[in-house]
Amino acid sequence: MxxxxxxxxxxxxxxxxxxxxxxxxxxxxxxxxxxxxxxxxxxxxxxxxxxxxxxxxxxxxxxxxxxxxxxxxxxxxxxxxxxxxxxxxxxxxxxxxxxxxxxxxxxxNSRYYWLDGLDQMAEQIKKGPLPAQEPKVTEDAMWQTMCQGLAASQRMMITSLAIEAARQVPGHENFQKILDLGGGPGLVGMALVKEFKQAKGVLFDQPGVVREAGKYIKSEGLEARFNTMGGDFTSDDPGRDYDLIWASSCLYFARHDLKAMMKRILEALKPGGVFINLHEGMEKQGTSPSAAVLSMLLTSLRGEPDMMFQKGELARAMAEVGFDPIQTRQVKTPWSVFELELAFKPEA
Ligand SMILES: C[S@@+](CC[C@H](N)C(=O)[O-])C[C@H]1O[C@@H](n2cnc3c(N)ncnc32)[C@H](O)[C@@H]1O
Missing domain, CATH: 1.10.10.10 (Winged helix-like DNA-binding domain superfamily/Winged helix DNA-binding domain)
Incomplete structure (x- = not known):
């Protein structure tokens, strides 16, 4: 044997x-x-x-x-x-x-977006979108959990990236006014204000989110230097004379009229001011980076709005409204590959 x-x-x-x-x-x-x-x-x-x-x-x-x-x-x-x-x-x-x-x-919470309804994938491919089941949570609890998650990812990877990017801007020592657009709990804006000691900052986000962000601002003791504005960035004025506007992973909510959004951002900057933007950039005809494509599969099948930008899409919209120069580079994060743009408002 x-x-x-x-x-x-x-x-x-x-x-x-x-x-x-x-x-x-x-x-x-x-x-x-x-x-x-x-x-x-x-x-x-x-x-x-x-x-x-x-x-x-x-x-x-x-x-x-x-x-x-x-x-x-x-x-x-x-x-x-x-x-x-x-x-x-x-x-x-x-x-x-x-x-x-x-x-x-x-x-x-990502479970709802990434995993709930996996068993309906085949049916949705055959028949098209099926009605979504909204998560059953109160609005306040939703903002609280969202801010908690965003705060963790901001602490882990975004704040240091934002500081490093902002320090590349000539004249950063003189930043006076900084806007964290769609910044959730606002940790990135607060980190920038702490880095550039003479600057004051504003967080602009939805009213429920800035209410929640107030707790983070208080715990950092930055109430005197960091304010909030609640509103809709697709229509409301975020203020004027910013030296730096930071936005990350939020402009998809304005993709229905990206040009108007970019114009609002350009107008909010001082001449010579800079808009720094961090977002996913899809490549290879919508098939890469894989984490971004796979995480959005179910929401896309459900017919929910596309949350991704194509590589170079935002830089083109920036150029269209008059940002010049625009510097783009790729950034690898634990989650996915992102694009980072530094877009300057020309001096008057
Ligand atoms: C994915 S989170 C990104 C948050 C933060 N920038 C970051 O990278 O951690 C998107 C943010 O955009 C905000 N947002 C979405 N639509 C908005 C709108 N129309 N007006 C203001 N804020 C909005 C959300 O409330 C949320 O805080």
């Missing part, structure tokens, strides 16, 4: 075939993450804890708690030693509410 099996050819596994099996369990891994967040299980696993102890503490089913915790360990969220489970370091960093870079709320 041994002699016979020894003579068999080696089984060759194509890594691409293995990838297909991995893909089949990928949604389970995502759902383990979302369930851990929903039940706030990670909040209880900063220190080692057994399944029985956790189930007792949280009023859960003991056997299914153990099964879930084993899966969360297999899925790369926890470590298990003897009978005890504990969060891995990145879970403590990004998935605990007390963390300044808590991403859990934003990830949990």
């Amino acid at each position: 041994t002699g016979k099996t020894a003579g068999l050819p080696e089984l060759g596994f194509d890594p691409k075939a293995a990838e297909l099996f991995e893909l089949m369990v990928a949604p389970v891994r995502s759902w383990v993450l979302l369930t851990g967040l929903e039940l706030e299980i990670f909040e209880h696993l900063e220190s080692p804890c057994s399944a029985r102890e956790l189930a007792g503490r949280m009023g859960l089913h003991p056997l299914n708690t153990r099964i879930f915790l084993d899966a969360a360990t297999a899925g790369g969220f926890l470590r298990k030693e003897d009978e005890n489970y504990q969060n891995l370091a990145f879970v403590n960093q990004y998935l605990l509410r007390k963390s300044p870079v808590f991403l859990g709320g934003m990830l949990y």
